Amino acid sequence: MxxxxxxxxxxxxxxxxxxxxxxxxxxxxxxxxxxxxxxxxxxxxxxxxxxxxxxxxxxxxxxxxxxxxxxxxxxxxxxxxxxxxxxxxxxxxxxxxxxxxxxxxxxxxxxxxxxxxxxxxxxxxxxxxxxxxxxxxxxxxxxxxxxxxxxxxxxxxxxxxxxxxxxxxxxxxxxxxxxxxxxxxxxxxxxxxxxKLEATYHEKEINETALGKQLFLSSRLFTFQEAVDQEVFENWVRSLPDTVYRMKGYVPLKGHKYPFLFQYAYGMVQWLPEYLMMEPQIVIIGDQIDKLDMIGSGS
The missing domain is CATH 3.40.50.300 (P-loop containing nucleotide triphosphate hydrolases)
Known part of the structure; x- marks a missing residue:
């Protein structure tokens, strides 16, 4: 097995x-x-x-x-x-x-x-x-x-x-x-x-948290139309509400040939250089993210 x-x-x-x-x-x-x-x-x-x-x-x-x-x-x-x-x-x-x-x-x-x-x-x-x-x-x-x-x-x-x-x-x-x-x-x-783990499965009381039912987490895909200034982008990230829990993807930064791998979790930002032309887009995960004003979009 x-x-x-x-x-x-x-x-x-x-x-x-x-x-x-x-x-x-x-x-x-x-x-x-x-x-x-x-x-x-x-x-x-x-x-x-x-x-x-x-x-x-x-x-x-x-x-x-x-x-x-x-x-x-x-x-x-x-x-x-x-x-x-x-x-x-x-x-x-x-x-x-x-x-x-x-x-x-x-x-x-x-x-x-x-x-x-x-x-x-x-x-x-x-x-x-x-x-x-x-x-x-x-x-x-x-x-x-x-x-x-x-x-x-x-x-x-x-x-x-x-x-x-x-x-x-x-x-x-x-x-x-x-x-x-x-x-x-x-x-x-x-x-x-x-x-060392050996799971013992018990019929515990489970509180339902199914996506789209009690839990309102959703994801949103955003595609960049042009390169952005890193400082401007990070300021936008800091302006986001606490209901945004996770972001990850590839952000095209001004002055760089290839988009950077960008990750965000709980207020912390990570940038990693890429050496391939990746699709310039990010996934945003959180509550009510359909209401977010996206950077450079005005909506």
Whole structure:
């Protein structure tokens, strides 16, 4: 049987960083991983974190639980029949409830082929401190992702003081007393810790947070018509409401030949140079983003 790990966590928490670290460690031990990545939007920016030699399936425009188990089963079937691999890692979108996503793996079709090791939830410690500022719907999802984890990665502790780290860890442990908590920066988790997981699935009370129902997260694709000034762009980013949780894509900057890879999560911005002519567009994820005034658009 092939072990399966499900990576959960809110938007921008560090799931893709964790995925990259786990892939590198598996490969270092001669274990070949396969990956299923789920994106809320239409573009697969995060899949660039997966090496070309890793079998990869992608589910775009929605979360595993929203697009239906049939699509997930089809992806699993293609991997099992068409690819050679030893372990499967599923990265769910930040808008997915982890238990609903895990249920999609429990198909009778794969009962003798897949062994669900557990849900690993990446919890953004800085976001935890300000969780009361989130909308009730998104806060509920944030807490549910932690509540149903088998292992909790308390990430971004480098952004907190020692006393804040201690407080956050204690509060998260109170929410989910059965899952070990590992404190990390940049989601650097030792592989030995996840190998010890053995998921025990209980019928816990699940608060529904389905996309388009109680949860109003959505995605928006914006294409740049011309290069922008970096300072002007960052000022626009700082002006955005707290309901924007995640942005990622390729931003064409004045004075540079190729667009830069741009990432934004919880008020923090990251720029990385690119050396190819990538499509100049970004995906924005959040609440009520259809009402945003886009840079240079006037609407």
């Amino acid at each position: 092939k072990d399966v790990y499900l990576l959960s966590g809110f938007l921008g928490s560090g799931k893709t960083s964790l995925l990259s670290h786990l892939i590198a460690q598996f490969k270092g031990e001669g274990i070949k991983p396969a990956v299923i990545m789920n994106e809320l939007g239409k573009l697969n920016f995060d899949s660039r974190a997966v090496d070309d030699d890793i079998p990869l399936k992608e589910m775009l425009e929605g979360c595993i639980c929203c697009t239906g188990s049939e699509k997930m089963e089809a992806q699993l079937q293609m991997l099992l029949e068409g690819e050679e691999f030893d372990v499967l890692i599923i990265e769910s979108t930040g808008a997915a409830h982890p238990v609903e996503a895990m249920d999609a793996v429990f198909s009778p079709l794969f009962a003798k082929q897949l062994n669900m090791k557990g849900i690993i939830t990446v919890a953004d410690c800085k976001r935890w401190i300000d969780r009361d500022l989130m909308s009730p719907q998104t806060r509920m999802l944030f807490l549910e992702q932690i509540k149903h984890a088998h292992l909790i990665v308390a990430n971004k502790i480098d952004l907190l003081s020692d006393s804040e780290v201690a407080t956050v860890t204690m509060q998260i442990q109170a929410l989910n007393s059965s899952a070990p908590i590992i404190q990390t920066s940049n989601s650097k988790l030792p592989l030995t810790l996840i190998k």
